[in-house]
Amino acid sequence: MVHLMEILRYRPVPASAVFFGITRRCPLHCKHCSTSSMLDSEEYPEQMFRKFAESFTPENRPEFVLMSGGEALLRPRLVREIAELARAAGSRSHVLSGLYFADRGRIPRPLKRAIDAVDHFSASLDRFHEEEVPRASVFRILRELLDEGKDVSLQLTGLGPDDPYLADITAEVRREFDDRVPMLVAPISPHGRADAWLLKRMPLPKSTVDPSPCAVSAWPVIGFNGQVTACGNQDVMDGKVPLPPHLYLGHIARDDWPTIKERALENPMVRAIRAAGPEYLMDRHGSTGAEGSSGGNGGSIGDGCGSAGYCETCWVLSKDTAVPRAVRELADRPATRLIERQTESLLVEAGPLAFARQYGIAKYADLVSLGHDPSRRTPAGSLA
Numbered sequence: 001m002v003h004l005m006e007i008l009r010y011r012p013v014p015a016s017a018v019f020f021g022i023t024r025r026c027p028l029h030c031k032h033c034s035t036s037s038m039l040d041s042e043e044y045p046e047q048m049f050r051k052f053a054e055s056f057t058p059e060n061r062p063e064f065v066l067m068s069g070g071e072a073l074l075r076p077r078l079v080r081e082i083a084e085l086a087r088a089a090g091s092r093s094h095v096l097s098g099l100y101f102a103d104r105g106r107i108p109r110p111l112k113r114a115i116d117a118v119d120h121f122s123a124s125l126d127r128f129h130e131e132e133v134p135r136a137s138v139f140r141i142l143r144e145l146l147d148e149g150k151d152v153s154l155q156l157t158g159l160g161p162d163d164p165y166l167a168d169i170t171a172e173v174r175r176e177f178d179d180r181v182p183m184l185v186a187p188i189s190p191h192g193r194a195d196a197w198l199l200k201r202m203p204l205p206k207s208t209v210d211p212s213p214c215a216v217s218a219w220p221v222i223g224f225n226g227q228v229t230a231c232g233n234q235d236v237m238d239g240k241v242p243l244p245p246h247l248y249l250g251h252i253a254r255d256d257w258p259t260i261k262e263r264a265l266e267n268p269m270v271r272a273i274r275a276a277g278p279e280y281l282m283d284r285h286g287s288t289g290a291e292g293s294s295g296g297n298g299g300s301i302g303d304g305c306g307s308a309g310y311c312e313t314c315w316v317l318s319k320d321t322a323v324p325r326a327v328r329e330l331a332d333r334p335a336t337r338l339i340e341r342q343t344e345s346l347l348v349e350a351g352p353l354a355f356a357r358q359y360g361i362a363k364y365a366d367l368v369s370l371g372h373d374p375s376r377r378t379p380a381g382s383l384a
């Protein structure tokens, strides 16, 4: 059992978790789907994902394993097996679902076994999901799980702080569940099907560029095809932009967890992006400086950032050979390691609410703590 707050506590800690995108398939047709998922989208053999989870050991494991898709619960057996392998090694697990089965009465048995196996169950809900799955059905499933003592949460997306849908749904969830269901509220990401209609945020005029660490590059992301990247930026995962070489960590058909973890911790460019952010690196070390960057980024617990400028600068960092050269030169200096440790400590100290404010919609950040009992925190692992 684990509350959303506890997962978010680890969000800035490098390699403390790993995302599994176990399928790109999904039976729903949400207009904003960031992965453009369909029922006949790509799906790779289960064995590849299972084998990677088998490489977790009590001595070398992520603190959390987070599974999503597409729709992860189209592969309930795989979700259960990964959760069981994670637990055997001492890790805790989380699955995110769009609840495609919610209006079918009781939760189908194989899906219930998968949900029972994970430590935290999260459901997506927003105006587009509601066109596919009624709100009342989502609430019924959450209530059933809550009544059994399951830790659950909602991941809500909307058009911004003034979106009336968000005001309505958050108020209703609070009323309906007596403030027992935490909510992570994020802006709709301008990727996948939303790319065609969502107005992109415009870059702000650039003044000076300060360090702006990219905390979402802390957890490796396994794509539905087994490729592992330093973050889950959807344009990168979809191949819409060529994979920047500095964000590539490996492939689970060849690499096990210790290898991926080592790369996530030691790759000099990923370390520098985590500590200073791409715009600062380009401004400081690039031959021409950062152009048109806005700073800050958005996205949900699983996403990369979605703002104009910030990630785009990241994608071209390796093209300017001056940047990786300077980063490599600085990488092993004691002062660099010290700055990295201090950045991580500051982000950890700032806590889950600060993360939710920065990467979600700030107005709703406090909702991640609903139902949290700090005395129930489990003493697994250690934070920076």
Ligand code: SF4
Binding pocket: 214, 216, 217, 230, 231, 232, 233, 247, 273, 278, 304, 305, 310, 311, 314, 315
């Ligand atoms: S800056 Fe954007 S693209 Fe680069 S690592 Fe962070 S989330 Fe990924």
